[in-house]
Amino acid sequence: MSNPTIGFIGYGNMAQAIAQGLVDAGALTGGDIVACAAHFDKLEANAAKLGIRPLRDASAVVQAADMVIIAIKPYQIESVMAPLASELAKPGKFIVSIAAGWTLSTYRTLFADRFASLRIQCTVPNTPMAVGKGVLVTEAEHTLEADQAETFERLFSAISLIERVDAPLMGVAGTIAGCGPAFTDMYLEALGDAGVKHGLQRAAAYRLAAKMIEGVGAMYMAAETHPGAMKDAVCSPGGTTIKGVASLEKHAFRGAVIDAIDAIVG
Numbered sequence: 001m002s003n004p005t006i007g008f009i010g011y012g013n014m015a016q017a018i019a020q021g022l023v024d025a026g027a028l029t030g031g032d033i034v035a036c037a038a039h040f041d042k043l044e045a046n047a048a049k050l051g052i053r054p055l056r057d058a059s060a061v062v063q064a065a066d067m068v069i070i071a072i073k074p075y076q077i078e079s080v081m082a083p084l085a086s087e088l089a090k091p092g093k094f095i096v097s098i099a100a101g102w103t104l105s106t107y108r109t110l111f112a113d114r115f116a117s118l119r120i121q122c123t124v125p126n127t128p129m130a131v132g133k134g135v136l137v138t139e140a141e142h143t144l145e146a147d148q149a150e151t152f153e154r155l156f157s158a159i160s161l162i163e164r165v166d167a168p169l170m171g172v173a174g175t176i177a178g179c180g181p182a183f184t185d186m187y188l189e190a191l192g193d194a195g196v197k198h199g200l201q202r203a204a205a206y207r208l209a210a211k212m213i214e215g216v217g218a219m220y221m222a223a224e225t226h227p228g229a230m231k232d233a234v235c236s237p238g239g240t241t242i243k244g245v246a247s248l249e250k251h252a253f254r255g256a257v258i259d260a261i262d263a264i265v266g
């Protein structure tokens with residue numbers, strides 16, 4: 001089967017991470033991808049990196065693509081997408097939304113009478129898709145046809161774990177997977193600063209901290225051992241690690257992380 005054409009409406013940080021991951025994974029070539037963005041010169045430069053085709057506007061993307069990925073900011077969706085409903089309803093076309101806070105129910109309100117003729121899958125991705133290690137939070141309910149759902153699954157499973165959740169849990173799941181990389185980057189940066197403070201070269205400090213974070217995630221995925229048990233296995237009685245754990249507890253490390261999720265989810 002030939003590759004579908006993927007069209008990004010918006011080609012910013014998240015769209016480029018998805019495109020990079022798909023091309024590097026061999027799931028698609030740059031020639032299978034088209035995109036539009038607010039600034040054509042910048043789009044041309046970004047598109048050239050993977051050999052994708054830059055297009056002038058969202059309407060041109062919808063005309064060219066089989067799978068239309070909505071990758072603009074959530075507040076822009078209404079004005080950009082509503083006028084495109086007729087074109088999106090043409091046979092064979094389907095929508096993958098990656099906008100935080102948008103579910104099938106919000107698209108139902110946006111498209112109103114046209115909704116019934118549209119095929120839509122709502123998701124929240126994350127930037128590690130760029131290196132084939134992403135998470136795609138995916139709303140359990142969708143309106144794709146069977147072959148479209150298969151294409152969606154085939155492409156995104158090449159670069160991510162697909163985690164299906166019901167609509168009411170899209171917010172918290174999308175926050176953990178989608179915003180979590182920024183929090184983890186802060187942790188990585190802090191470990192790097194601490195390493196530099198104590199004499200390590202910065203690049204070495206980041207490298208060993210990054211590999212440590214990757215390894216902890218991989219260990220959990222391998223056996224699903226409780227994180228507390230994995231932590232206990234590192235803390236020798238009277239040893240070094242428990243001193244750091246006690247200090248983090250004094251600074252309410254876990255409470256701070258939970259508060260960060262609360263700040264977003266409400």
Ligand SMILES: NC(=O)C1=CN([C@@H]2O[C@H](COP(=O)(O)OP(=O)(O)OC[C@H]3O[C@@H](n4cnc5c(N)ncnc54)[C@H](O)[C@@H]3O)[C@@H](O)[C@H]2O)C=CC1
Pocket residue numbers: 009010011012013014015036037038039058070071072073074076080098099100124125126127178179
């Ligand atoms: N950055 C991330 O880690 C994640 C982002 N998302 C979602 O992805 C979407 C995009 O976010 P980012 O890539 O971070 O934003 P961004 O600001 O990096 O990219 C937005 C893109 O939209 C383009 N754009 C603006 N107005 C446009 C218009 N009228 N027509 C066509 N393109 C237009 C901009 O030129 C830019 O290419 C958002 O809905 C966000 O919620 C979801 C999960 C993670």
Ligand SMILES: O=C(O)[C@@H]1CCC=N1
Pocket residue numbers: 100174178179
């Ligand atoms: O910060 C944002 O709005 C987007 C949504 C999830 C990650 N980045």
